[in-house]
Amino acid sequence: MARKTGSHSEITGPKIRAEAQRLFARYGFAAVSMRQIAGAVGVQAGALYLYTPDKEALLFDLLKTHxxxxxxxxxxxxxxxxxxARLERFVRFHIRFNLERAEAVFLSYMELRNLSPENFAVIEGLRKAYETELEEILKAGQDEGAFLIPDTKxxxxxxxxxxxxxxTWFREGGRLSRAMVADIYWDMVRKSVGA
Structure with a gap:
């Protein structure tokens, strides 16, 4: 089938990823069909395969990109x-970055089970790399005598x-602003490491 008038790959590809993420987060990976994603994007289902080999590859792309x-x-x-100081930066960064990406965070925790073992291993490796960034800060705090932690892992x-x-609970316009949440969480994390 010919490309839809006005369709451009630099627009369609990102739109497919955005709609897939929205639908997966709302209904769950297993419940969403390629046809539903195509309908949300406004293309024929077959056109999706110009951008991704299958639905799992699309999920993997979303998780890896995140x-x-x-x-x-x-x-x-x-x-x-x-x-x-490094721990405070990490806490505030993690909250700030992830609040802007609620759907991506949700998929990262809820849809890993839908990946092949090979794809799961890639995402798990990336998660461990990020976790190691925090663990190195905690180890440094112990070495400096600033933190009291029985087990850094x-x-x-x-x-x-x-x-x-x-x-899972933050809503824009709610009782607490993003800045207030970051302040409170930093205080809780600081106390949890004995600082």
Whole structure:
């Protein structure tokens, strides 16, 4: 079938990813068909296969893109300072970055089970790379005598789970602003590491 008038690959590709993410987050990966994604984009279902080989590849692309962007954005943050300052930066960064990407965060936690073992391993590796960034801060804090943590790996998992949990309840215009949430969470994390 001919390309739809006015259709451009640089517009259609991102629109397919955006609509797939929205639909997967709303209905779940298993419940969404390629036909539904095509309908939301405004193309024939067959046109999707010009952009992705299958639905799982589309999900993998969404999850990998999110993790790549998360890691790159964190590594672009200003470096330096003691562990206390670095931990505060991490906490505020994680909340700020992920609140802008609620659907991507939701998919990253809820739809991993739909990946092949090979694709799962890639995403798991990226998650571990990001977790290691936090664990290195916690280890440095212990070495500096600034943090009191019985197990840095466990503390890493607990802190990331707590910070990511903001996405499940935060609503713009609610009782707390983003800045207030970041302040409160930083205080809780700081106390949790004995700082």
């Amino acid at each position: 993790m790549d962007e998360l890691i790159a954005a964190w590594r672009a943050e200003p470096a330096g300072g003691d562990a206390h 466990l503390a890493t998992m607990a802190i990331i789970a707590m910070l990511t949990g903001v996405n």
